[in-house]
Amino acid sequence: MTLTIDEAAQARTLTETAVRLTGVTKRFGKQTGTPVLDGIDLAVAPGEFVCLLGASGCGKSTLLNLIAGLDPVSSGSIEVSGGRAALMFQESALFPWLTAAGNIELALRLRGVDKARRRTEAERLLRLVRLEGAAKKRAHELSGGMRQRVALARALAQQAAVLLMDEPFAALDAITRDVLHGELTALWQETGVTVLFVTHNVREAVRLGQRVVMLSSRPGRVAREWRVDIPQPRRIEDADVAELAREITDELHREITRHGRVGVDKGASGHAS
Amino acid sequence: MPHDTAAHDTAARDTAARDTALPGAVAPGTAAGPAPVPAAADDGEQSLARLEAGLDALESAAVSDRRPWWRIVLSRLLPPAVALAAIVLVWDVLVWAHVRSGEIMLPGPGDVWNSLVAEWGPSRIGAAVWDSVYRAAIGFTASVLIGTVLGLLIARIAPLRAAVQPLLSGLQNLPSVAWVPIGIIWFGVSPATIYTVVLLGAVPSIAVGLIDGLDRVPPIYLRVGRNLGARGLDSVRFVLIPAALPGYVSGMKQGWAFAWRSLMAAELIAISPQLGPGVGQVMKFAQENLDLPLALGSIIIILIIGIGINQLFFAPLERRLLRTRGLSRS
Ligand SMILES: Nc1ncnc2c1ncn2[C@@H]1O[C@H](COP(=O)(O)OP(=O)(O)OP(=O)(O)O)[C@@H](O)[C@H]1O
Numbered sequence: 001m002t003l004t005i006d007e008a009a010q011a012r013t014l015t016e017t018a019v020r021l022t023g024v025t026k027r028f029g030k031q032t033g034t035p036v037l038d039g040i041d042l043a044v045a046p047g048e049f050v051c052l053l054g055a056s057g058c059g060k061s062t063l064l065n066l067i068a069g070l071d072p073v074s075s076g077s078i079e080v081s082g083g084r085a086a087l088m089f090q091e092s093a094l095f096p097w098l099t100a101a102g103n104i105e106l107a108l109r110l111r112g113v114d115k116a117r118r119r120t121e122a123e124r125l126l127r128l129v130r131l132e133g134a135a136k137k138r139a140h141e142l143s144g145g146m147r148q149r150v151a152l153a154r155a156l157a158q159q160a161a162v163l164l165m166d167e168p169f170a171a172l173d174a175i176t177r178d179v180l181h182g183e184l185t186a187l188w189q190e191t192g193v194t195v196l197f198v199t200h201n202v203r204e205a206v207r208l209g210q211r212v213v214m215l216s217s218r219p220g221r222v223a224r225e226w227r228v229d230i231p232q233p234r235r236i237e238d239a240d241v242a243e244l245a246r247e248i249t250d251e252l253h254r255e256i257t258r259h260g261r262v263g264v265d266k267g268a269s270g271h272a273s
Numbered sequence: 274m275p276h277d278t279a280a281h282d283t284a285a286r287d288t289a290a291r292d293t294a295l296p297g298a299v300a301p302g303t304a305a306g307p308a309p310v311p312a313a314a315d316d317g318e319q320s321l322a323r324l325e326a327g328l329d330a331l332e333s334a335a336v337s338d339r340r341p342w343w344r345i346v347l348s349r350l351l352p353p354a355v356a357l358a359a360i361v362l363v364w365d366v367l368v369w370a371h372v373r374s375g376e377i378m379l380p381g382p383g384d385v386w387n388s389l390v391a392e393w394g395p396s397r398i399g400a401a402v403w404d405s406v407y408r409a410a411i412g413f414t415a416s417v418l419i420g421t422v423l424g425l426l427i428a429r430i431a432p433l434r435a436a437v438q439p440l441l442s443g444l445q446n447l448p449s450v451a452w453v454p455i456g457i458i459w460f461g462v463s464p465a466t467i468y469t470v471v472l473l474g475a476v477p478s479i480a481v482g483l484i485d486g487l488d489r490v491p492p493i494y495l496r497v498g499r500n501l502g503a504r505g506l507d508s509v510r511f512v513l514i515p516a517a518l519p520g521y522v523s524g525m526k527q528g529w530a531f532a533w534r535s536l537m538a539a540e541l542i543a544i545s546p547q548l549g550p551g552v553g554q555v556m557k558f559a560q561e562n563l564d565l566p567l568a569l570g571s572i573i574i575i576l577i578i579g580i581g582i583n584q585l586f587f588a589p590l591e592r593r594l595l596r597t598r599g600l601s602r603s
């Protein structure tokens with residue numbers, strides 16, 4: 001299933017975007033009034049690393065689930081190159097009845113990789129996330145960081161050109177997160193996979209992304225975006241990372257404050273009437 | 274793509290060194306070809322690897338307790354054996370103290386043992402035990418098949434669930450021996466009656482266990498499965514069944530207890546020469562002959578078989594399932 005470089009280059013010329021969202025709107029069930037997501041337009045280039053930033057509850061996970069095809073859009077359209085995207089969840093969501101290698105092999109199996117190749121391919125992917133020693137371990141025997149690395153290897157095993165990551169490092173301690181940032185950056189550069197990375201940690205977004213896209217809340221819309229021209233390898237403590245993070249944070253605060261004011265106004269008018 | 278050159282070169286070198294078949298569709302580093310590797314980038318990679326190795330070692334320090342197997346077996350067998358010995362001792366003392374008061378007859382452990390040994394033999398208790406175990410095995414296997422199909426249907430079909438699930442729970446409350454009179458009226462004193470009672474005892478537990486197991490599958494597993502490409506039967510086989518297995522097995526464990534219990538009750542009530550012997554019949558025979566040691570002996574045999582199957586089969590299976598999923602202590 002692995003594309004050769006030629007095929008990949010060809011695929012790239014055929015579709016210049018890895019992910020294209022056009023007017024994506026999402027309402028849950030019979031929800032009326034403001035939708036969760038409203039008219040999202042977003043194009044992600046092949047091999048690009050885009051961070052999606054937004055306040056809690058603004059619909060980031062919803063958006064990734066839509067792109068992954070796990071939920072239907074209410075209106076608008078989503079195109080994903082290759083037709084599918086691998087999704088990595090916040091909790092590692094490794095299957096607890098399988099070993100680390102077993103989880104990866106299942107992903108390969110469901111992609112139609114034959115049995116003989118599954119073993120070696122799983123070993124290779126575990127080596128890629130530096131967990132060759134943990135093949136026989138089960139999720140509960142691994143630390144949080146190791147679990148997320150196995151989950152990353154499993155997502156890579158899906159061999160999709162697009163990797164969606166939903167706050168994958170949110171539950172980790174700062175040191176482990178730093179290390180995984182380095183590892184993810186290296187992996188992205190090695191594999192050329194397109195990454196759409198959701199977070200509400202502004203510094204993390206600036207540390208990782210080539211582009212940071214901020215969503216507004218209720219309804220979720222693309223509020224603003226920034227190009228990050230700081231060269232990799234970056235560090236989260238770098239001055240230019242901090243500087244841009246500060247600018248984005250200010251903007252995010254403005255965006256969130258705006259809601260507070262709307263809420264207060266509504267509350268006040270509610271009392272008056 | 275705007276990667277900086279140092280990392281770009283590292284990527285090219287690594288790609289060449291490891292394996293050319295990388296999972297992503299586009300490999301940006303490979304086109305450039307090998308180039309001199311700046312020492313700084315190499316150091317970065319290596320120090321990252323070392324840092325990570327240190328973290329892994331610190332975070333997964335928990336060493337699993339590996340005792341030799343005989344100590345594990347001993348630790349499981351010894352406490353119940355001691356408890357059993359204590360019970361027999363108390364029993365013996367009680368018998369000895371009461372033996373002359375004569376109000377109620379209580380045979381001692383020795384009497385029971387002698388009676389069992391005397392009545393053993395292919396024509397008597399041995400045959401009865403074999404008969405009962407055989408019936409239990411057939412009845413339980415049939416219950417697992419029926420309970421599984423029923424459980425799957427109820428779990429998948431919402432209207433059926435709304436209609437049948439309360440009845441199923443109600444059926445669990447009804448002692449299945451209550452069906453013996455009806456069974457006898459329908460089928461006479463025949464194996465059909467006995468199997469009906471066993472099935473009605475075990476099927477609800479197994480079905481309810483399976484439904485519970487399926488209900489408690491975290492939805493995220495199903496979503497992960499779908500994203501990995503598991504649809505339809507693949508999703509059932511690779512995600513739903515393994516995820517629901519603990520509930521299913523505990524339903525089977527309870528189903529076995531009910532099957533065995535119902536079988537004994539049915540054998541005690543439905544007695545006929547065509548049915549052949551059974552532990553229940555032996556007990557009835559003991560009652561009719563006022564053979565207290567034999568009646569007590571039958572109870573002990575029933576307990577041993579019931580507990581034995583559980584300890585040898587269901588308990589280890591359940592323990593294993595929970596342990597591999599990290600759901601139990603130790
Ligand atoms: N299945 C659902 N049915 C109804 N409403 C939902 C559903 N899933 C999410 N929502 C609503 O949609 C909104 C966005 O949820 P979502 O989980 O996408 O936010 P998020 O940006 O990922 O938040 P967080 O940062 O906390 O993860 C929330 O207001 C939530 O209540």
Ligand SMILES: [Mg+2]
Nearest residue numbers: 060061062166
């Ligand atoms: Mg979320």
